[in-house]
Amino acid sequence: MKNKFIYLAIIAAGFASCEPEFENTVDANYTSGDADFTSYVAVGNSLTAGYMDGTVYRVGQTYSFPNLLAQKFALVGGGEFTQPSYAEDVNNLGGIQGLTGTRLVINASVGGVQPIAGSPTITLTPQATAYNNMGVPGAKSFHLTFPGYGALNPYFARHATSPSATVLGDAMLKTPTFFTNWIGANDVLAYATSGGAQADGVTPAADHNFTGNTNPATYGGNDITNSNVFASVYSTIVTTLTSNGAKGVVCTIPSVTSIPYFTTVPYAPLSPTALGGSANINALNAQLYGPLDGIFTAYGEPNRVNPLSATSANPILIYDADAIDRSAEITGALSGTLGVPTATAFGMVFGKARQATAADLVVLPASSVIGTTNASSPSALININGVSYPMANKWVLTATEKARVANATAAYNASIVSIANANDIAVADMNAIMNQLVTGLRIETGQLYTANYFSGSATEGLVLFSLDGVHPNARGYAVIANEILKVINEFYNANLPLHNPSYFPGINIVPSN
Template identity: 60%
Template sequence: MKNKFIYLSILAMAGLVSCEPEFENAVDTNYTAGEADFSSYVAIGNSLTAGYMDGTMYKSGQANSFPNLLSQQFATVGGGVFTQPSYEEDVNNLGGILGVPGFGTRRVINFATSAPENIAGTSTITLTAQATAYNNMGVPGAKSFHLLAPGYGNPAGLALGQANPYYVRHATSNTSTVLGDAVSKNPTFFTNWIGANDILSYATTGGIGVDQTGNPNPLTYGTNDITDPTVFAGVYSLIINGGTHPAFGTVTGLAQNGAKGVVATIPSVTSIPFFTTVPYNPVTAAAVGGASNITALNAQLYGPLKQALTAFGAGSRINLLIATGGNPLLIKDESLTNLSAQLTAAFTPSLGAATAAFYGSVFGQARQATADDLVLLTTSGVIGTAPTGVPAPLDKYGVTYPLQDQHILIPSEQTAIANATNAYNAAIKSIAASKGLAVADMNAILGVLVNGLRSVDGSIYTANYFSGAATENKVLFSLDGVHPNARGYAVIANEIIKVINAHYKSNMPFLNPSYFPGINVVATN
């Protein structure tokens, strides 16, 4: 998850907690590292590792990255200094990147409207080179193979889409790699949570990318494509074990010199609020201006369309609207047989050739959404707006004009995501087992989180997106709907501590998520 931040991703971030998380311990003077050595802890990953939240990287958000929180607990058992890329430039805590299109300021809740929006102001974060390897080598937007790519931090590659502005800020050279910089810290312990973006950018753009399963060359992939599972497994093995890659050369792995660590699986990204907040059936009589408009829509569009589709054996694609409840959004489903020519012929006698051709092109693969479709969070701002160049009366996205591929995840796209997620996680677990590494199963943890959880102090936390004051102190996701908020990252850190304590016979204290901030609310914006 738009490989701007991307991502996500997703997000996957969200995979957060087991049934009975321990959020705080009694005072224990017998803390121990067990079989682990935390003197040089290095974290590698994407936005979930970097501390991305509310749609951007910003100073106070980064302070609550889960690796930074972990390092504070590691300090109780001999952990060393932990460094992160500098965001001291972010004097107003706005985030974004100055002069780089698409990198906006952080999302906040405007108290005056109770609505999420980007905070007003101009970013002060620049691309000034820090040329430093840090302990936190999480790079927002990075896919698995990006960690091995020389030049991913070269500013000359930005315009070509070959570099990442977040890595440009701290790459040690124009030819360095994220993994190479991480290994240069000589880690004795590491966390690796990479792979979400290999599917998340496909998911958060409504599946407009390509499922590259079967394509072994990642250098040919587009920004929003799904990484081939075999490519992912090979790259992941190199990240852990080192070796040689035909495109990226010789690689030194995180565990190659005996370091221990934790790897995290990839959560089911379609379970996060970005995909579960907007209902598939928000078209009510009130939303379209009253029951009389429902009647008019049925007479002028839905009725004739259903009649024509029925004649071609596809009448189930469209049903008449009702005035007493929610109606499904109108969407385009590219997996359907295209009936454009048939509809054009059917409407020509009543509408004329030109208008009928337009109707045919618009509704040839149209249908109403079902509960099996996922409406993207970003689509909430599109529903009811006018598509470019479309005249009345068809100028209402989701009502009289189908939402397009980039607005919806249809079931076939969700299946592609699920298949890749399962394959990636199988590879992660297998590679971890071969090296005796601990596994934080964020995929399984997410299944618990989405149903809500209760901490030992009685606090209730949920995976819901912010929906008003009643949920303000309960949600674990930030306002981008993909990444956790600070409280959510504390939950992630606790889950990893639990895994470390069990796998490496350590005894470290837990964090109390209620001590961390949730949603950002500003009085005015």
């Protein structure tokens, strides 16, 4: 008969001041199976670091999935698990002094998402310590083996053991007997979250599966990593982690279509009311949409721009870097009625414009830009973002760009599975799990969770993502930890208990800010 003692501390969901308490389960039948958790090391990026609500903060870090795994490993002989220190974050605000802002919260008094009031107290004071959690926010696959990466990434700078240290090298200082490796998301996610644009928000970032560039030292920050580069680096990482006989779990990369950063803002949010009613819609059609529709149709693109509807929601106007450039055609067609200077301005602004479609993904931050005035517009006649001025490249992941992301993700995941099989280590298919969230993921307790963004108190208990729309909240990290625990139990013949995600906080709500 099982001798089980369970101590459950139910965490009050939502309020940022809550300190974490975790279920603590002891069961004589729990076993590590074929795994050895004496020294567990986690390598990865922000998803491993416990990043949520747009930053790493002291309490949020305690909910990192590696820390949640380590709690269960401790039941079967797992050793101490250390994480980079955020003790200086005394007010639990997150951010790094002079570099990044504080964490996001819901301000209940106004009902919106805001950075929590206050200034970051986290500094870059060197800790020069190798930790068990070597998740580094912002890291791409090839960054883990890059000497001196701390000079490029403040998160690693805080704890790199030396100026020339590598993330992987510091991880190996812990002599891992078991590891998790969830790296690779940023190799494609940086491109996706930037709408396929470089840092200027306009110039297209590169897909190096198309360019063939295999030198990551020459990559832009938002470029897609060449899949051969990824496979080579990933193989090095796994070979190194297993070099002393360690076992582990590698995680596949989720599809961007499964996270609320890309699924929350609709492509057609412009209601007749938002556009100012029929009179304004008729004016826009007469002065802008009608002429553009006529020009594009004349050149074989009849649905690139359609007149606005006065009875239903309309798509936003966007800049598409891959669209045929019709600047000259627009300038020529409108010069007779608008004059050459104004027609030239129209050609410059709308030459690569089109209306968004259901195949495009509008990024979450665009919600605060649509309908605002564009200060860089050459004319007051065409200066409303998404309405009379195309949304910049960075605000929309187009269907073409989405396909590049999907192709790269598929190639990366194929390499991850192949390398794992070659090294006889387990795979946690996080891509499949995240995709299930789109239609609904029912966990062992019977609770159904979705990939929706926070939309009010009625849905708070169902939300697994934090307010940045990319990273999980504490409850989401508990679900991730459980999926990895299930893989460990099956692959390594272990018997480890799962967390109950409902005991973990969801969205951070403060009464006022």
